[in-house]
Amino acid sequence: MTSATQTDTMSIGRHLLGLEDLSAEQIVAILDRAESYRRRMENGGGRLDDLNGVVVANLFFEPSTRTRTSFSLAARRIGADTVDFSAGGSSLSKGETFVDTALTIEAMGVDLVVCRHRTPGAPHLLARHLQAGVLNAGDGTHEHPTQALLDMLTIRQRRDIAGLRVALVGDIRHSRVARSNIHGLKKLGADVVVCGPATLIPRSITQMGVEIAHDLDEILPEVDCVNLLRVQFERQRGAFFPSIEEYAHLFGMTAERVRRARDGLLVLAPGPINRGVELTPEVADGPNSLILSQVTNGLYVRMACLSMLAQQRRQTAARREQPA
Amino acid sequence: MTSATQTDTMSIGRHLLGLEDLSAEQIVAILDRAESYRRRMENGGGRLDDLNGVVVANLFFEPSTRTRTSFSLAARRIGADTVDFSAGGSSLSKGETFVDTALTIEAMGVDLVVCRHRTPGAPHLLARHLQAGVLNAGDGTHEHPTQALLDMLTIRQRRDIAGLRVALVGDIRHSRVARSNIHGLKKLGADVVVCGPATLIPRSITQMGVEIAHDLDEILPEVDCVNLLRVQFERQRGAFFPSIEEYAHLFGMTAERVRRARDGLLVLAPGPINRGVELTPEVADGPNSLILSQVTNGLYVRMACLSMLAQQRRQTAARREQPA
Amino acid sequence: MTSATQTDTMSIGRHLLGLEDLSAEQIVAILDRAESYRRRMENGGGRLDDLNGVVVANLFFEPSTRTRTSFSLAARRIGADTVDFSAGGSSLSKGETFVDTALTIEAMGVDLVVCRHRTPGAPHLLARHLQAGVLNAGDGTHEHPTQALLDMLTIRQRRDIAGLRVALVGDIRHSRVARSNIHGLKKLGADVVVCGPATLIPRSITQMGVEIAHDLDEILPEVDCVNLLRVQFERQRGAFFPSIEEYAHLFGMTAERVRRARDGLLVLAPGPINRGVELTPEVADGPNSLILSQVTNGLYVRMACLSMLAQQRRQTAARREQPA
Numbered sequence: 001m002t003s004a005t006q007t008d009t010m011s012i013g014r015h016l017l018g019l020e021d022l023s024a025e026q027i028v029a030i031l032d033r034a035e036s037y038r039r040r041m042e043n044g045g046g047r048l049d050d051l052n053g054v055v056v057a058n059l060f061f062e063p064s065t066r067t068r069t070s071f072s073l074a075a076r077r078i079g080a081d082t083v084d085f086s087a088g089g090s091s092l093s094k095g096e097t098f099v100d101t102a103l104t105i106e107a108m109g110v111d112l113v114v115c116r117h118r119t120p121g122a123p124h125l126l127a128r129h130l131q132a133g134v135l136n137a138g139d140g141t142h143e144h145p146t147q148a149l150l151d152m153l154t155i156r157q158r159r160d161i162a163g164l165r166v167a168l169v170g171d172i173r174h175s176r177v178a179r180s181n182i183h184g185l186k187k188l189g190a191d192v193v194v195c196g197p198a199t200l201i202p203r204s205i206t207q208m209g210v211e212i213a214h215d216l217d218e219i220l221p222e223v224d225c226v227n228l229l230r231v232q233f234e235r236q237r238g239a240f241f242p243s244i245e246e247y248a249h250l251f252g253m254t255a256e257r258v259r260r261a262r263d264g265l266l267v268l269a270p271g272p273i274n275r276g277v278e279l280t281p282e283v284a285d286g287p288n289s290l291i292l293s294q295v296t297n298g299l300y301v302r303m304a305c306l307s308m309l310a311q312q313r314r315q316t317a318a319r320r321e322q323p324a
Numbered sequence: 325m326t327s328a329t330q331t332d333t334m335s336i337g338r339h340l341l342g343l344e345d346l347s348a349e350q351i352v353a354i355l356d357r358a359e360s361y362r363r364r365m366e367n368g369g370g371r372l373d374d375l376n377g378v379v380v381a382n383l384f385f386e387p388s389t390r391t392r393t394s395f396s397l398a399a400r401r402i403g404a405d406t407v408d409f410s411a412g413g414s415s416l417s418k419g420e421t422f423v424d425t426a427l428t429i430e431a432m433g434v435d436l437v438v439c440r441h442r443t444p445g446a447p448h449l450l451a452r453h454l455q456a457g458v459l460n461a462g463d464g465t466h467e468h469p470t471q472a473l474l475d476m477l478t479i480r481q482r483r484d485i486a487g488l489r490v491a492l493v494g495d496i497r498h499s500r501v502a503r504s505n506i507h508g509l510k511k512l513g514a515d516v517v518v519c520g521p522a523t524l525i526p527r528s529i530t531q532m533g534v535e536i537a538h539d540l541d542e543i544l545p546e547v548d549c550v551n552l553l554r555v556q557f558e559r560q561r562g563a564f565f566p567s568i569e570e571y572a573h574l575f576g577m578t579a580e581r582v583r584r585a586r587d588g589l590l591v592l593a594p595g596p597i598n599r600g601v602e603l604t605p606e607v608a609d610g611p612n613s614l615i616l617s618q619v620t621n622g623l624y625v626r627m628a629c630l631s632m633l634a635q636q637r638r639q640t641a642a643r644r645e646q647p648a
Numbered sequence: 649m650t651s652a653t654q655t656d657t658m659s660i661g662r663h664l665l666g667l668e669d670l671s672a673e674q675i676v677a678i679l680d681r682a683e684s685y686r687r688r689m690e691n692g693g694g695r696l697d698d699l700n701g702v703v704v705a706n707l708f709f710e711p712s713t714r715t716r717t718s719f720s721l722a723a724r725r726i727g728a729d730t731v732d733f734s735a736g737g738s739s740l741s742k743g744e745t746f747v748d749t750a751l752t753i754e755a756m757g758v759d760l761v762v763c764r765h766r767t768p769g770a771p772h773l774l775a776r777h778l779q780a781g782v783l784n785a786g787d788g789t790h791e792h793p794t795q796a797l798l799d800m801l802t803i804r805q806r807r808d809i810a811g812l813r814v815a816l817v818g819d820i821r822h823s824r825v826a827r828s829n830i831h832g833l834k835k836l837g838a839d840v841v842v843c844g845p846a847t848l849i850p851r852s853i854t855q856m857g858v859e860i861a862h863d864l865d866e867i868l869p870e871v872d873c874v875n876l877l878r879v880q881f882e883r884q885r886g887a888f889f890p891s892i893e894e895y896a897h898l899f900g901m902t903a904e905r906v907r908r909a910r911d912g913l914l915v916l917a918p919g920p921i922n923r924g925v926e927l928t929p930e931v932a933d934g935p936n937s938l939i940l941s942q943v944t945n946g947l948y949v950r951m952a953c954l955s956m957l958a959q960q961r962r963q964t965a966a967r968r969e970q971p972a
Binding site: 041044046047065066069070072073076077271272273275292293295296298299 | 376377379405407409421424425427428429430431432433
């Protein structure tokens with residue numbers, strides 16, 4: 001485990017748009033900061049006031065109770081005020097309106113904007129127009145950096161990431177979680193194999209430095225960690241695989257598969273899980289499952305990201321006020 | 325009125341699921357704690373910090389602005405952070421999903437979960453799976469303990485409950501408010517009579533130690549308090565009584581009925597009231613009506629329940645950390 | 649600019665229902681208080697605690713993310729707790745129910761109620777029944793005082809209002825923003841001209857001391873400020889003007905029109921703007937546009953109004969407690 005003091009002056013820039021843009025050192029700095037928040041909270045921290053006076057806006061254009069709540073709680077646990085804009089009806093097709101909405105929110109004194117949008121690049125568009133810091137909470141099939149960071153924090157609490165062999169299982173094609181995990185894990189030195197039905201893995205993914213597999217049972221004996229991507233039934237109208245039953249049969253994590261894997265296999269799954277599909281209840285509630293630990297780490301990772309961006313913002317403001 | 329100091333070390337356990345489970349002493353302890361919050365608030369208390377660092381989640385699977393707001397305000401008035409999950413679309417028929425949702429919320433660092441659900445026993449299911457304390461904010465037709473506690477606090481501020489004769493009027497069959505009131509009032513020594521159309525009073529209710537009446541005018545001269553249950557029009561598709569007009573004629577509280585009752589008749593009604601149905605506007609706004617006092621006491625009762633469960637949680641945590 | 653110390657003991661009464669009821673001195677006092685909050689916030693104020701212990705309820709019977717968020721943020725920035733009641737389904741036709749809802753909220757310990765309703769006079773009805781202070785956040789076509797106050801603050805930061813010539817452009821007939829602006833601007837000594845299609849300007853408006861014009865190009869060389877009212881497409885079913893294109897052609901603010909206007913023309917627009925209708929993107933993002941400044945000033949104006957009403961409430965309470 002890295003010492004927090006080594007990395008606590010590291011900047012991750014003004015925005016957090018994706019792990020593709022970060023260096024290994026910046027990723028480690030976020031994970032270290034998250035660990036430091038975990039320790040403070042576990043030592044009975046209560047409500048901290050690191051971000052006293054900071055206002056965080058949640059700008060969610062896709063419904064998401066879990067991620068939005070996690071960001072809200074993270075912000076308030078470190079002393080920030082929060083405000084929610086869950087504009088279900090809005091659309092990036094009215095391009096300027098989306099930016100106008102964000103500019104209006106910013107004009108209300110908002111410091112950091114957490115944005116989820118179904119269009120890849122939506123947070124990047126905001127970042128070009130706002131003074132506020134922008135955090136990508138998921139943009140279409142592109143990136144979901146805080147999810148990958150919490151996955152990595154959960155792994156790192158148990159194993160060194162460098163040299164670890166991690167399998168991402170399921171719908172790689174549509175998964176921003178997969179993309180962000182690949183960027184992050186590769187930068188920290190892990191080997192990544194993506195595994196799923198051929199229809200759900202684009203061949204071009206090999207350009208990201210990962211291996212492709214279609215048979216979970218074949219790779220299972222060689223991996224240290226499986227991250228079971230959620231089957232998004234709402235996307236499956238296009239019939240990328242024959243049936244849920246067949247998917248569960250081929251790619252679902254069962255107790256029997258856990259027994260055939262390496263000892264201490266780490267089982268991750270970004271929620272909400274479909275019990276009986278990506279994994280059986282026995283595995284979900286079993287000793288290898290880190291699902292609830294991921295949720296808790298999500299809070300710490302978001303505290304870390306928010307506080308690092310707020311710190312950057314304060315420094316930028318202070319520099320502006322200094323005489324030339 | 326009992327002294328608060330006598331009862332302020334009393335525990336009500338890890339959860340508050342129903343008044344059936346509490347002793348008279350525990351109920352008195354909650355009412356005393358609520359009175360003590362009333363005094364602190366009336367002496368210009370502002371925002372207290374008794375629950376600093378505690379996170380309370382509202383998990384409402386039935387719509388309820390009033391109760392949810394009351395719990396939120398109560399939690400924040402004593403320094404807790406709150407988070408709302410109003411999952412209208414969810415259902416206990418997906419049993420594990422409901423528990424998974426609650427486990428996820430708990431993993432975000434939630435200490436207390438306030439749960440409303442249309443299925444009797446839903447909060448008990450949560451209590452079996454969560455480390456967090458669970459407060460029942462209404463489970464189907466089963467119990468609604470904080471409503472009964474605020475009713476009792478409102479009565480106790482004016483009269484001794486022991487020996488008092490209280491009538492619960494209306495739809496006893498479907499009323500969790502009635503059931504919780506019966507448990508609580510009987511434990512504190514009141515006589516309870518339930519009064520309503522025969523279709524809306526199950527015969528088996530006498531097993532709870534109450535009398536049954538079908539003629540309000542007959543019992544009115546003998547009771548000290550009437551609690552006018554809300555006619556839930558949404559449940560009346562089954563036609564349990566001929567018409568709203570007839571219900572109002574037979575069971576509605578009018579100024580004329582108040583005149584024929586004992587002096588100082590206490591008139592309670594869990595809101596939102598249907599003016600002209602359970603009671604006339606004249607009675608609702610008259611000197612016997614305690615409706616708004618009930619709302620205010622709801623805040624104090626919920627502050628009391630939340631703080632007693634938080635205290636229990638701290639003690640349990642402290643005990644765990646002590647050497648064996 | 650007036651000194652804040654001159655006006656900081658001025659009372660605006662128990663409620664803020666409309667600018668029609670306020671004196672010029674009271675309006676100036678609000679603007680001064682708002683300026684003082686601006687200075688405190690810009691000097692790194694963070695979260696102030698002027699309203700510690702005060703509870704502000706948002707009672708919005710019309711959807712409004714912007715105004716509701718602005719009031720919430722304003723309340724919390726000065727230390728108040730907030731609670732939202734966005735009762736979309738409610739209606740003033742159930743007269744007593746609306747008041748009962750407000751009385752219930754008040755009984756939960758609410759000090760100030762911010763009310764938006766489609767029926768003119770709805771907040772006045774609340775003011776007659778509540779002890780809490782009532783702020784009108786828009787009542788039908790009647791008044792929207794805080795919008796006019798933020799418009800005036802934005803103007804006053806750049807020019808003396810006395811003697812200024814201001815044009816209100818667009819749908820005067822249905823605009824509470826226009827009515828509140830007329831009351832406020834006239835009291836502070838501005839000349840006001842209303843300009844729009846004949847169908848959207850009632851002749852009786854001249855009784856408010858304003859001039860009427862139907863040709864924007866005719867009046868443009870003589871005005872110092874234009875306030876471009878929002879075209880409310882949802883109201884235009886009645887076909888008050890032939891088409892959006894024609895409206896934009898006749899009354900839309902273009903770069904060409906700005907060039908033909910006085911130097912330093914102040915361009916205001918209560919959002920959300922329809923780009924290409926009331927004004928072109930070039931004007932909206934140009935140097936004359938004060939749109940985002942209006943949003944920021946909205947926060948300061950609402951902080952000022954909330955704090956003045958809370959102060960009044962404290963004084964009234966203190967007076968009640970003094971011996972006669």
